[in-house]
Amino acid sequence: MRIIISTACVLAFALGAAAFKVGAFFNFAMVSIMAGCLLVPLERLPYLIKKEIKWDFWKAPFHIENRRYWRPILLRITFWLLCAAIVFAGVVNAQFTPSELSGIKAVVMVGTVFLCLLSLVPKRVGGKPMSIFSGFAIPVMAFILGDSLFPSLSGKNAIAVNSPFASESYMYHAGHNTMINYHVAYPSQKYALDMTTLHSDGTENTGDKKSLENFACFGATLVAPVAGEVVIVVSDLIDQPIGGSDPKNAAGNHIVIKSDETHFAMLAHMKKDSARVAVGEIVNVGKELGACGNSGNTTAPHLHFQMQNLANPYDRAVRTYPIKFNNTVRVRRGKRVQKDGLFYIRNDRMVPRN
Secondary structure: OOOHHHHHHHHHHHHHHHHHHHOOOOHHHHHHHHHHHHHHHHHHHHHOOOOOOHHHHHHHHOOOOHHHHHHHHHHHHHHHHHHHHHHHHHHHHHHOOHHHHHHHHHHHHHHHHHHHHHHHHEOOOOOOOHHHHHHHHHHHHHHHHHHHHHOOOOOOOOEEEOEEEEOEEEEEEEEOOOOOOOHEEEEEEEHEEEEOOOOOOOOOOOOOOOOOEEEEOOOOOEOOOEEEEEEEEEEEOOOOOOOOOOHOOOOEEEEEEEEOOOEEEEEEEOOOOOOOOOOEEEEEEOEEEEEEOOOOOOOOEEEEEEEEEEOOOOOOOOOOOOOEEEEEEEEEEEEEEOOOEEEEOOEEEEEEEE
């Protein structure tokens, strides 16, 4: 049994690392909780049959003979609590209705409580592989979670821009690690942001999720986040139906504004025939550019926004810059912050100030 558990722990660590690399870490944490609810009881079954479960632990939990059980108990509980925290931090709230989101959180909480309760009844033998795994995983998970929720972003190399939406918007993929921004895994999009707008109930879609028109951001007005010369305008590609995509034209309909020789703002996945500017036009901040759509390589209506070093987004040498926003109010976990130079992460709301 120890060999099986050890192999499973090594495999879980490798899968976790792979999930983090591709931007699916919180999904991995949720799957771990769901799988744990099934596998942990099965793993304990042989110990139960052999009567190697220490049922009497809580009769004298601090007795000298029982102290050795506290380390695996605390390690396991900490691991499962971190899994739950990562799920809550990583889930994109706007993808779900309030009732759906409450249901997801309830399932995660029930699963986590169940696993924590199992951890409170230790085995007499066989706990070392999981303890070693937890000992390695916990500091990594804690760092990733802290780095996601409380990013220590600096202004170094960051480009200050205004909001690309005329109205309040929402950060779908944003931040500087892959748990909350999958773009970080790709050099040409490392600091890119996926943004949308929401309905009054805080969701991106109301009604039929296959209908583009039910997405709040489909047709939402986009404005120039920087001043400069329009150097690229593509506006003739169709808006993909939900479930469709166009990987050959990944950016879809897009506009690129040249701020200077090495800084270009790109707004991608725009609505077909929505462009309100032409190549060569000089635009000021706030100038209407067009509308948000669902063209290109996309799964649902949103704006892909990045500041890049070259005009052509398909150039292999394209690299992006960190982005900070002026003239906005950031709403994060209910707290409003109003100042220039704000960085945003997943689930933040952005309210333009002018």
